Ligand SMILES: Nc1nc2c(ncn2[C@@H]2O[C@H](COP(=O)(O)OP(=O)(O)OP(=O)(O)O)[C@@H](O)[C@H]2O)c(=O)[nH]1
């Protein structure tokens with residue numbers, strides 16, 4: 001699908017990086033950004049977000065270049081979106097809807113799908129006002145997935161009922177997780193969550209550490225569901241549970257943050273965060289900041305964190321370990337791709353696990369049903385699969401379908 005991107009520079013932040021990110025988001029959603037239209041403004045126009053002259057310029061470009069959809073790098077009000085669609089006679093998407101769309105395409109687990117549907121319905125509800133249906137006959141493509149067109153024709157009351165039902169099911173799932181976590185408490189295994197900005201290389205690193213074969217792609221939000229594996233880290237600490245999580249992005253729709261709050265609680269219970277950074281990105285410092293903001297927002301900023309400076313192959317750096325003044329490991333420089341520095345990172349996790357207050361639990365008998373391969377080496381080959389209950393569509397009914405060690409999806413972002 002041919003798309004035109006629109007970015008307005010309000011003079012704050014790195015404008016080019018932000019537009020480039022929109023282009024990556026668009027490609028991740030499966031559209032083809034043909035042209036990018038930019039403008040400078042001091043504040044958004046109430047009716048069209050851009051000025052009416054700019055709007056007509058966009059309209060001309062769409063006709064000229066056979067554009068099928070216009071994607072704004074901003075949150076549009078329902079009225080602005082409607083006005084633009086009427087004036088340009090073309091589907092208009094804002095950044096929020098674009099991200100929601102990607103999430104809808106990617107969600108695989110039962111819970112993930114429920115959460116995305118909830119977020120979409122809440123987003124939709126704000127748009128369900130008279131006059132919004134002028135484009136409803138257009139079919140296919142992005143912006144039309146999810147709740148389904150027939151539901152778009154139903155009224156707020158029906159959506160409200162569905163939202164209520166979804167909330168109830170998610171609450172039930174959350175309760176189950178809580179129970180699982182409590183039973184897990186008896187045989188606490190040191191847990192490590194990989195967090196970081198989208199595309200930083202979390203899944204690549206997860207695979208390198210666990211040999212798990214998780215989907216890796218140069219697109220945003222390649223991972224939407226958390227995968228957890230048990231990894232054997234040598235005699236001293238035994239097994240740890242490692243979790244790959246969804247990436248963070250700036251301006252994540254707040255509906256999504258709210259909808260996924262249920263599962264955030266799982267990340268908050270990690271013993272160690274490996275904060276993966278794309279060390280080759282020019283905006284890495286801003287991304288680190290964004291991720292830390294989110295961690296603070298969900299109350300995970302107290303968890304010990306190691307910055308994993310990834311992609312050193314692309315950045316022309318050497319593997320290394322950096323410590324803070326207190327002697328704790330602060331940064332490890334690695335390449336998940338070439339494997340450089342991975343041994344240092346494993347040692348760093350071992351060191352953190354040994355220093356953790358829960359250490360006395362590490363050797364306790366584990367009594368959950370999930371069998372662990374007998375570890376006979378000193379590396380991560382013996383990780384056992386812990387994520388296979390995710391796809392059961394009735395997972396919320398089958399309590400025992402979910403192994404005790406699962407740490408579920410994490411979707412977060414600043415508003
Ligand atoms: N050069 C280089 N590229 C890497 C390295 N690690 C990952 N990549 C690439 O970075 C891109 C993103 O990798 P992923 O592992 O999917 O990133 P992620 O953080 O899991 O991304 P999301 O799941 O989308 O949040 C892929 O194209 C990887 O091949 C590295 O060490 N060096």
Ligand SMILES: [Mg+2]
Pocket residue numbers: 202203204215216222223245247
């Ligand atoms: Mg990933």
